[in-house]
Amino acid sequence: MCSAIDTGRIDALDRIVTHVQFRPGQTVFDEGDLAPYVYNISRGHVRLFKLLQDGRRQITGFLNPGDFLGLAARKTYAYSAEAISDADLCRFKVTELEELLTEMPPVRERLYEMANDELAAAQEQMLCLGRKTAKERVASFLIGQLRHAADCGAGDAAFDLAMSRSDIADYLGLTIETVSRTFTALREEGLIGLPTTHRVSIPDVAALEFATEG
């Protein structure tokens, strides 16, 4: 549990950590809340999102086990976070974490790298939202999910989606209906298989990659 920041420091972390659990749909924190905590996901999935007044939602990212949450280093959270599935999170007080951090500059460096990875992902997503068609967006999303599954050691080109069609729609800047129709279209073209609604197989990764353009 509490998948590593750094080896050999687990004991120090253990002293300041609290374990918290969330049910599907439960709020971890809301945009604008004071941000006294940082979380690490030990089990389950989390969605990050921003809302407009009238309820329109943009999901800015999905978090997986091992990912950090709330590292934004400001007084308040810049987005809301909700559990997608049952989730176990390790919670740290930022103030206490800061103390550890000043002792260990390389950790700060690691944090900086993580922020930059997130930034690169955000820019890729901006390209998706601003300039890709519905089909290209869905294909890009599926390739992204596939890569993540591959990193987690899933050998063949098939994986489960942790999120609903509604979440995918709000992540890709589309409607539920368009996402559903696009899944169907990709299946009919033979680019993907859908054994169940939440499982995707990709017979020819290169072919699907081609459908993502750029």
Added chain:
Amino acid sequence: MCSAIDTGRIDALDRIVTHVQFRPGQTVFDEGDLAPYVYNISRGHVRLFKLLQDGRRQITGFLNPGDFLGLAARKTYAYSAEAISDADLCRFKVTELEELLTEMPPVRERLYEMANDELAAAQEQMLCLGRKTAKERVASFLIGQLRHAADCGAGDAAFDLAMSRSDIADYLGLTIETVSRTFTALREEGLIGLPTTHRVSIPDVAALEFATEG
């Protein structure tokens, strides 16, 4: 020139800096290039963007004097950068900058904050691209430009746009025509004034802010 990283260290920086100049439209670096340099803008404006194979472009941000460029901390640049106007940049070798950085942990901390600011801006832009209408996007963009102009000490609610309609379109995920039409519509509604094509006045900031939604 070379608007500050930190006071009292200017001398150390002076020894490793090179001044480089760019003409409008000139490339600073391309996505995928090896990234040996970091830049700081002392004069002029720069656009950052990503391209798809077929030429579709998404501008991920505009940089102003004082901003850093290429801090992404990886072997290659994640996006392309071009000068919008005549621009003077201060160029540093990352390797040499790293040496200074390890001596001064607080600078790394500052860099981390800057990365997080960029990340927050990117997430705001994702909301814009994924969920806002053309009018809301243009209004959001203009409010953003106004805030920046205000930070630079421009007192009244009017400012100059450093970028073309084409750049604005590629930043907002729209076409040139839609941007142009939306400017006209905002003008006809009295939400903005357009003394020249590249100057914008905002008689009632709150009214324009209302048009950005969220």
Added chain:
DNA sequence: AGTTGGCGTTGAGCGAGGTCAACGCGGCAA
């Protein structure tokens, strides 16, 4: 077994924004 409610799919019609084309304007070179 029947009911309910959440989720995903499908269809029909519509509209915001894209495409294509024409035109105006200002700067610049000859």
Added chain:
DNA sequence: TTGCCGCGTTGACCTCGCTCAACGCCAACT
């Protein structure tokens, strides 16, 4: 002065993705 050429604007038309609505499926109750 003339003739570009790049940029911005405007109009007419079209299309991709949205809206609205119906329906099917499955799991959880009663």
